[in-house]
Amino acid sequence: MSKSFEKYHKRRLRSSYISVVISIALVLFLLGLLGLLVINTKKVSNHFKEQAAITLFIKNDVKKEGIDKLLVSIDKEPFTKNTRFISKDEAAEIYKKENGEDFMNFLGYNPLQNAIDINVKADFVTPEQMAKIEKIYTNNQFISEVSYDKPLIDLLTKNVRRISFFILIFSALSTLIVVVLINSSLRLSVYSKRFTIKTMQMVGATKSFIRKPFIWRSIKLGIIGAFFALLGLSGIIYYIHKNYPEFNFINDKLQILSLFGGIFLIGIIITWLSTFFATQRFLNLKTDELYY
């Protein structure tokens, strides 16, 4: 009878610890995902921004040496990520592939121009900076026309700003939810021991002496929860790296390690603070107040 009671008691205790660990692990995992998103937002937005190119159409009378000089000077500019020369023949070939018709057959000549595509660094992909770059080359003696997708740049800039703002709000909200969820599951766990806490006070134990084992136990649960959260996060990072290597998710190891360290520390700090305040609450109550 007493053996089965003991087993039941141990099982109940274990299941309450497991539920605390699960809730800590889940909320820290979500926070980690969010951290990953925040860290990589710039990387992802830069990736898309740097796809946008400015095309410089070169006058037909410009010789190869002139084009080479122009390429060298563009490559030296601080806004240049990379450049690509597309000859008029190459352009005709591309047009033919994309549209399935050879205009050379019915025109008898190639009306296209030699061009240089400039992929601009992400920091310069704003309507203002792009306009400045456009202005630099509009007046160039070798260039007949400068072209880029203005509506796309406007849309990209606006959307990146909007998404960054929402991610910030979402991060703040999620952090709040994480704190509230971990706090309430630990409070419940301390609440179930409120009479034990009061008894400990009755035999002359100080508040700090009573608090210590509760805090230590919660920190241990926090560490276990953080471990599972980081395990899940590692899986997600591995998956993204395998399927989308262009985002370079694990190239910046220091950033990933900082995120992992942060999640681990948050797990410890939140469990420590929550248990501190939860035990403090019951330590400050009088015996009769424990019943309501």
Next chain:
Amino acid sequence: MLQLKDASIFQREILILSDVNLDIKKGEFNYLIGKTGSGKSSLMKTLYGDLPLQKGLGSIVGFDLIKLKENEIPFLRRKIGIVFQDFKLLNDRNVFDNLLFVLKATGWKVKAEIEAKINDVLEKVDMKSKGFQMPYKLSGGEQQRIAIARALLNNPEMILADEPTGNLDPKTSIEIMNVLEDINKTGITILMATHDYPLILKFPHKTVKCEGGKVFEVV
């Protein structure tokens, strides 16, 4: 040892007892009697610092109850042993660890001294063989003996026993009374709240009564 002068006992804002005058000297055994709800427990709680003394004068084992600060309460409770009707043992650990907790909480560090002290108090209540039992495996009488042993750990000057026989059958109550009598004979002052009148007749001592919001001595 214990003095109350024109003291008023409050439970929150509600006045429970007024003009309480009580003087218990070292080595005395006193009963505190009265009907349920007469204020016995509130008076006891005031004496061990669970309720503040808001009006009048009061001192117990050298602590001024009016000036008693929150951080002094644990030290007051180390000088008085408290025994409850519902034993209040820690059910998540065995008897030995229950007693070990009190000693560690009150600053005992040397393992040999701790073990000797625990064996000593368990012997005093005739429970030496029960050290490794879980509290819920013990009978009510045995649990109360352990609670008394716990109260004795820090060599208290006084024991406050709040209806210690309230949950026990008459035979076990007498056994517990014998234990308390033996403790009193060693010079420890005892104030015991009870409404077990046959027990008072069997073990007669000075008796004070709570009735109609007042406390007075009865014969």
